[in-house]
Amino acid sequence: MTAQQTPAPGADAHTASRPGGLQPILEARAVTKHYAMPGETVDAVRGVSFAVMPGEFVALMGPSGSGKSTLLQVLGGLDQPSEGEVFIEGEPISRLNDSQATKLRRDRTGFVFQSFNLVPLLDVTENVALPFTIAGQDPKSAELSARIKEVIASVELTGKERHKPDQLSAGEQQRVAVARAMVTRPALLFADEPTGNLDFTTGLDILNALWRACVDRGQTVVLVTHDAKxxxxxxxxxxxxxxxxxxxxxxxxxxxxAAAPLIGRLAQLGL
Ligand SMILES: Nc1ncnc2c1ncn2[C@@H]1O[C@H](COP(=O)(O)OP(=O)(O)OP(=O)(O)O)[C@@H](O)[C@H]1O
Ligand SMILES: [Mg+2]
Structure with a gap:
């Protein structure tokens, strides 16, 4: 079975705005993304449709160059699809103007990337506070500084608040990035190979932080990875x-x- 040909079980529950039904928090409908290059067009995403329900943890898994990062960027509103539409909480994001799109990304989404993307001159607290600083809010206010403290504790970095990124291990740096993505309590967390630059054990800390965000706080997680584990x-x-x-x-x-059920299924598919 391919996802394009046969609806997934319960796929009708994925139709937006069903009266009394649960609305997907994220939906892609026939999304394509082409890149125009000199002399050729790269078809990075070719007709992807799926829906993610609130509180789900989904993974986009595939080999290098399969289009995972491109798809994630389009799903998260960082880039526009060439065709098709992405809906976040039922809103077609291509129809938002720039300031609405910025607000939606800021208030509803958080991103974690493979390369951490921390600001080298800022310490842990200041890096985690960035989404507030950028939005013109005062991260030293009682409410926001309490939230920053709490999220730093949730990724087990209490005591390292004054460290700059180069005074942290790679795993700690990525936990700062996770804390920064979570501090605004976004409904949707997108992570693109967040464990790609980390050793196995350190990577588990990051996956566990995403898992806790999902299970304890009901955040929806979309994880891009090539790794079945x-x-x-x-x-x-x-x-x-x-x-x-x-x-x-x-x-x-x-x-x-446990990765065995997934690995078994992938083997059946010849992957
Ligand atoms: N900005 C761009 N311009 C042109 N082509 C691009 C651009 N970004 C990605 N591509 C191409 O689109 C395809 C999908 O790339 P993408 O980065 O989405 O793959 P990926 O699955 O994330 O790979 P990886 O696992 O290596 O990160 C590739 O063929 C890539 O070369
Ligand atoms: Mg990628």
Missing amino acids: AAAYADRVFVIEDGRVLDEIYLGRREDH
Whole structure:
């Protein structure tokens, strides 16, 4: 079965605005993304449709160059699709003007990237405070400084508040990036290979932080990875190949995050 041909079980629950029904927090409808290059067009994403329900943890898994990052950028409103539409909480994001799009990204989404993207001159607290600073809010106000403290504690960095990025390990730097993505309490957390620059054990801390965001705080997580052990944290895995959803694998919520069921299913698909 391919995700394009056959609706997923319960797919009708994914239709936006069903009376009394749950609305997807994120939906892609026939999304494509082309890049025009001299003498050629790169079809990075080719007709992707799926819906993510509030509080789900989903993974987009596929090989290098399969279009995962491009898809994530489009899903998160960092880039526009060439065709198709992305809906966040039922809002078609291409129809938002620039300031509405900025507000939606700022208030509803958080991003974590492979390369941490911290500001080298700022310490941990200041890096985590950045979304507030950028929005013109005072991170030293009682409410915001309490939130910053709390999120730093949640990624177990209490005591390192005054450290600059170059005074932290790689895993600690990525935990700062996770804290920064979570501090505004966004409904949707997007993470693109967040463990890609980390060793296995350190990577687990990051995956566990995303898992806690989902399980304890009900945040929806969209994780891009090429690694089945990371994807096994998800409730559902979309297998991406050549810009398409090749298959959708339902794992369910599992405290043990065992990768064997996913690896078994991928083997059946010849992956
Ligand atoms: N800005 C761009 N301009 C032109 N082509 C691009 C651009 N960004 C990505 N591509 C191409 O689009 C395709 C998908 O790239 P993308 O970065 O989405 O893949 P990926 O699955 O994230 O790969 P990786 O696992 O290596 O990060 C690739 O062929 C890539 O070369
Ligand atoms: Mg990528």
